[in-house]
Amino acid sequence: MEKFYEANARFGGVTPTAEDYLDGLRRVTRQHGALFIVDEVMTGFRIGLGGACETFSIDPDLVTLGKIVGGGLPVGVFGGKSIYMDQLAPLGPVYQAGTLSGNPLAMAAGMATISHLQANAAEIYPRIQATAAAVADGVAQEARRAGVAVGLNQVGSMWTWFFTSGPVTNYEQAARCDTAAFARFHRAMLDAGVWLPPSQFEAAFLGTAHGEEEIAATIAAARGAFEAVLAG
Numbered sequence: 001m002e003k004f005y006e007a008n009a010r011f012g013g014v015t016p017t018a019e020d021y022l023d024g025l026r027r028v029t030r031q032h033g034a035l036f037i038v039d040e041v042m043t044g045f046r047i048g049l050g051g052a053c054e055t056f057s058i059d060p061d062l063v064t065l066g067k068i069v070g071g072g073l074p075v076g077v078f079g080g081k082s083i084y085m086d087q088l089a090p091l092g093p094v095y096q097a098g099t100l101s102g103n104p105l106a107m108a109a110g111m112a113t114i115s116h117l118q119a120n121a122a123e124i125y126p127r128i129q130a131t132a133a134a135v136a137d138g139v140a141q142e143a144r145r146a147g148v149a150v151g152l153n154q155v156g157s158m159w160t161w162f163f164t165s166g167p168v169t170n171y172e173q174a175a176r177c178d179t180a181a182f183a184r185f186h187r188a189m190l191d192a193g194v195w196l197p198p199s200q201f202e203a204a205f206l207g208t209a210h211g212e213e214e215i216a217a218t219i220a221a222a223r224g225a226f227e228a229v230l231a232g
Contacts, residue, residue, distance in 0.1 A: 013153070013160030013162065013168075013174060013200070013201050013202055013203055014153040014154065014155055014158055014159055014160040014203045015153060015160075015168055015169055015170060015171075015174065016153060016169050017169075022056055022058055026058070026059060029061075035061045035062060035084070036059075036060050036061045036062075037060065037061065037062045037063070037064065038052065038053055038058055038060040038062070038063050038064070039064050040052055040053065040063055040064060040065050041064055041065060041066035041076075042066075042158070042203060042205075043156075043158070044063075044065040044066070044068055044069075045065075045068045045114070045117060046068070046156060046157050046158055046205055047155055047156025047157065047158060048125060048156060049117055049118065049121045049125065051063075051065075055155075055156070060080065061080050061081055061084060062078055062079070062080035062081075062084060063078065063079055063080060064076070064077070064078045065077050065078070065079075068110075068113070069106075069110045069114070070103075070106035070107070070109055070110040071106070071109030071110045071112060071113035072109065072113075073103070073105060073106040073109050073110070074100055074103075074106060075100060075103065075106040075107075075110065076098075124208055125156070125157075127208070128156075128157040128206060128207065128208060128210075129156050129157055131157070131206060131210055131211065131215060132154065132156070132157040132158070132159060132205070132206055133154065134215045135159075135206065135210075135214075135215050135218050135219070136152055136154050136159040136161070136204075137152070138215065138218070138219040138222075139161060139218065139219060139222040140152045140161065142219060142222045142223045142226055143161075143222070143226055145223075145226075146223075146226035146227065146229070146230060147230070148163070148181065148226050148229050148230065149163065149164060149165040149178070150162065150163055150164075151164055151165070151166070151167060151168055153168060157205050157206055157207075158203045158204070158205040159203065159204055159205070160201075160202070160203050160204065161182075161204075162174065162177050162200070163177045163178040163179070163181045163182045163185070163200060164176055164177045164178065174200075174201060177200050177201075179200050181229050182200040183200075184225075184228050184229045184231075184232070185222075185225050185226065185228070185229050186198060187228070188221075188224065188225035188227075188228035188229070189221055189222065189225050192221035192224060192225065193217075193221070194217070194218050194221045194222075
């Protein structure tokens with residue numbers, strides 16, 4: 001499997017890395033005694049039950065996760081190897097706390113969400129990956145039919161449509177995308193009732209509630225939206 005990482009708007013959406021990129025990061029951090037922290041706020045539980053760390057066999061020192069841990073409610077967590085986590089109070093000298101730490105509503109929602117994923121992972125993840133592929137590929141095909149230059153990168157249930165004719169494997173290539181064309185596409189999709197990430201440089205993703213009806217509606221909306229892209 002080709003290695004991917006999902007980044008935020010500043011770094012350019014879903015982009016493939018060089019084959020040895022993640023392994024190289026791990027080697028460099030060990031060489032210099034630096035912490036290898038994997039940000040899974042976006043990828044956690046979306047591309048697999050074990051996130052990017054499991055999917056790409058990453059051995060991090062610390063991992064960060066976001067609202068998925070609270071079933072969509074406000075919460076952020078970090079965890080990692082005991083040598084580092086044991087530095088936190090009450091075991092260690094580092095005090096950590098927050099206003100919403102351990103919020104019972106968020107924790108109950110998170111436990112319910114993650115327990116459901118664990119119990120049904122063998123069915124859920126292949127299904128949402130197939131649904132994501134159907135949406136992502138279907139819209140990209142509509143772009144080709146309309147003569148609009150759009151590329152596609154996908155990993156698991158996450159993807160980015162890049163409004164450019166060439167491949168996107170780094171930020172420099174992503175920065176050459178036609179952001180004005182993306183803006184017209186986004187506006188037209190919004191008018192058609194399809195809410196997408198508002199930046200060309202973000203990842204789109206879906207969940208278990210999306211099915212064939214949503215796939216068809218999204219592709220149909222894109223067919224009209226590409227007319228707005230061409231209209232300028």
